[in-house]
Amino acid sequence: xxxxxxxxxxxxxxxxxxxxxxxxxxxxxxxxxxxxxxxxxxxxxxxxxxxxxxxxxxxxxxxxxxxxxxxxxxxxxxxxxxxxxxxxxxxxxxxxxxxxxxxxxxxxxxxxxxxxxxxxxxxxxxxxxxxxxxxxxxx
Numbered sequence: 218x219x220x221x222x223x224x225x226x227x228x229x230x231x232x233x234x235x236x237x238x239x240x241x242x243x244x245x246x247x248x249x250x251x252x253x254x255x256x257x258x259x260x261x262x263x264x265x266x267x268x269x270x271x272x273x274x275x276x277x278x279x280x281x282x283x284x285x286x287x288x289x290x291x292x293x294x295x296x297x298x299x300x301x302x303x304x305x306x307x308x309x310x311x312x313x314x315x316x317x318x319x320x321x322x323x324x325x326x327x328x329x330x331x332x333x334x335x336x337x338x339x340x341x342x343x344x345x346x347x348x349x350x351x352x353x354x355x356x
Contacts, residue, residue: 219245
């Protein structure tokens with residue numbers, strides 16, 4: 218940016234005097250003002266462009282964060298589902314094991330009853346045989 222004094226000196230060096238010198242200084246100041254205005258507008262446009270880019274990046278990040286949050290939520294739901302399914306399978310396995318154990322206990326009880334019944338029948342048979350011997354002896 219030139220000062221008015223510098224512009225006067227430049228105009229005088231070009232051989233300008235009086236009204237021509239004043240017009241030269243005024244025209245140069247106008248040109249410089251216009252150039253500063255263009256530069257200001259260019260800066261504003263660049264600032265606006267940068268702000269749009271920043272907003273776009275913020276929007277993209279927000280979308281990515283939302284997508285990631287949804288994916289994390291989906292993965293968590295899947296993990297919980299698998300966990301519940303695993304618990305259910307364990308429960309079913311335990312129930313099946315318990316049922317099998319009950320059946321085994323019932324079979325053991327049946328076998329024990331059958332063994333006792335055979336033992337009772339054997340004792341009855343022995344008692345009959347003993348009575349029959351006694352009856353034979355008493356005769």
